[in-house]
Amino acid sequence: MNPGPDGSAPNWGPKNDNVEEMLEQVAEGAAVCFAPASMALYYARPDLSWVPLTDVEPLRVALAWFEGTSSPLVRGFAEVVRELAAALREDEAERSDGESGDGADLAPG
Numbered sequence: 608m609n610p611g612p613d614g615s616a617p618n619w620g621p622k623n624d625n626v627e628e629m630l631e632q633v634a635e636g637a638a639v640c641f642a643p644a645s646m647a648l649y650y651a652r653p654d655l656s657w658v659p660l661t662d663v664e665p666l667r668v669a670l671a672w673f674e675g676t677s678s679p680l681v682r683g684f685a686e687v688v689r690e691l692a693a694a695l696r697e698d699e700a701e702r703s704d705g706e707s708g709d710g711a712d713l714a715p716g
Contacts, residue, residue, distance in 0.1 A: 630655065 609617050620638035623629045626646075632638040634654040643666070647657035670688050672681055 626650065 611617065621632050623632060629638065629640055630650055630652065633640050634652065641660070642657075644657075644659065651657075670685055
C-alpha cells in the first residue's frame, strides 16, 4: 500500500531487472512479491511457495489504446484478450473450493 495507512512511504525491497532476478531474491529471503496466480504455474520452483491471497479484492486490468489508432493488429489483440478473460471467468466460476485465483503471495519455500 502506497502510502501506508499511517501516511508513511513503503519500504521497497531490492531492485531487479527481470522476473528471474526477482524470484531469486524471493528465494533468498531478501524480498516478497505479490504476483498473478498464472506466475505460479509458469515459474514453478521447488524453493518457492505460491500462496493464494483470498482476503483481498481482485486486481483489475484494462486494455487501452489511443482513440483513432485502431488497426487490425490492435483489434485482433483486443479480441484475444477478451477471449482469455472470458475463459478465466468461466474457470473461476467452476471452482468449488472458494479460492479466487486472482493473485498469489510469493514467499521463499
